[in-house]
Amino acid sequence: xxxxxxxxxxxxxxxxxVHPGAADARGPxxxxxxxxxxxxxxxxxxxxxxxxxxxxxxxGEVTGEWATLVNPERGVGPEDVHGITAEEALLxxxxxxxxxxxxxxxxxxIVAGHNLPFDARFLTYEFARAGVDxxxxxxxxxxxxxxxxxxxxxxxxxxxxxxAAAGVPLDGHHEALSDARAAAGLLRHYIAAxxxxxxxxxxxxxxxxxxWPDVPGTEAVGVRRRARRPFSARPGPL
Numbered sequence: 001x002x003x004x005x006x007x008x009x010x011x012x013x014x015x016x017x018v019h020p021g022a023a024d025a026r027g028p029x030x031x032x033x034x035x036x037x038x039x040x041x042x043x044x045x046x047x048x049x050x051x052x053x054x055x056x057x058x059x060g061e062v063t064g065e066w067a068t069l070v071n072p073e074r075g076v077g078p079e080d081v082h083g084i085t086a087e088e089a090l091l092x093x094x095x096x097x098x099x100x101x102x103x104x105x106x107x108x109x110i111v112a113g114h115n116l117p118f119d120a121r122f123l124t125y126e127f128a129r130a131g132v133d134x135x136x137x138x139x140x141x142x143x144x145x146x147x148x149x150x151x152x153x154x155x156x157x158x159x160x161x162x163x164a165a166a167g168v169p170l171d172g173h174h175e176a177l178s179d180a181r182a183a184a185g186l187l188r189h190y191i192a193a194x195x196x197x198x199x200x201x202x203x204x205x206x207x208x209x210x211x212w213p214d215v216p217g218t219e220a221v222g223v224r225r226r227a228r229r230p231f232s233a234r235p236g237p238l
Contacts (some may be wrong), residue, residue, distance in 0.1 A: 028055040028140070028207050029063070032187060033107040035119050036084065036178035039075030040126040047072035048095055049084055050225065052107045052176035056112075064085040066105060069179040070095050082174050084225055093220035097129040100217035101130070110200075111136060114159045114183040116143035127155030129142030132215050140206045144186040150199065151190045162186055175225065 032054040052067035067189040069084060069092035076086050095102075102123070111162030114120040127134050144162065149155050152165040159182055163170040168185035171176035191198055 004184060016046075022163050028147040028204060029058055029109050030060075030087040030112045030184075030187060031106045032056060032112045032184040032209070033106075033116075033119050033123070033175045035122050036082040036174060036176050037122055038072050038074060040118075042121060045074070046077065047074060047080065047223060048120075048126050049076055049089060050176040051098075051102065052180040053102070054177075054180045054184040056184055056187065056190075057106070060191040062184060065177065065181070066101075066222070067180070067224065069225055070097060070098070088223070088225055090179050095126040097217050097220035098222070099127060099130040101133055101211050101220075102217075103127075103134070103215040104218070106209060107210075107212040110203055111138075111141035112144065112181065112183065112187050113141070114144045114162070114186065116141050116146070118180060127215075130215075130217065132213065134212060139213050140203050140210065141201070142190075142200050144183050144190065147200075148186075149188055151174055159183065193231075206220070 031041060035048045035051050038049055049072045050067070050069050052065065054065045055063045057063050069088055071089050071092045071094045073094060076082075078088050111120070117138040118200050120136040120141065123136040124134075124184040127136070127202055145157055145159075148157065148165075152162060154160045154161075154165055156165045159179060160170055160173060161167075161202050163182050163186065166186055166189045168182055168189060170178065170182040173182075200214050
């Protein structure tokens with residue numbers, strides 16, 4: 001991977017400006033999530049090691065984004081895949097310390113992601129470990145992988161293949177923020193193609209009424225991974 005600079009950029013965690021149930025005539029906005037993990041199975045106590053959330057308005061326009069590394073409190077897993085070192089992970093907050101921030105970013109929004117069942121399963125597991133009984137149900141969200149066959153030619157499945165088919169940039173696959181941005185771009189493409197009423201309109205009401213409790217864990221400072229390529233943060237309220 002080449003030499004790595006010891007400098008690291010920290011970003012303050014921010015709360016979502018959205019109130020529960022906030023929506024306009026087109027439905028609620030979206031919270032596009034991506035997690036990098038130490039492995040594939042929560043049953044083997046694999047953990048989230050990086051998380052990103054990109055907010056979209058109902059039309060698919062980006063309104064903000066947020067990301068941090070997460071201390072998994074265990075080995076980091078396949079560094080050759082996600083590129084996160086044990087040294088970086090040790091300096092990051094645990095999920096319990098950011099649980100309230102993550103809940104605030106999801107509250108009142110439709111959760112979306114590429115292979116959303118995977119992300120939802122790990123978020124549910126991490127919230128449960130933090131003492132929060134609030135399953136993230138992928139059936140109440142939008143999976144850009146599942147909808148690819150509806151909107152893209154050639155029946156692509158992987159994030160790189162879907163992005164190539166839709167003409168969406170993907171810079172830094174297996175970095176949570178890069179992947180969340182790419183999934184947000186796919187969702188924006190789908191929304192534009194769908195017209196006024198997207199085919200997942202049935203989840204609008206469910207997302208607005210999901211009862212998110214007040215969750216502690218908003219005081220931590222997020223830690224971004226060491227830059228491996230030029231990074232330009234999008235300004236926004238998150």
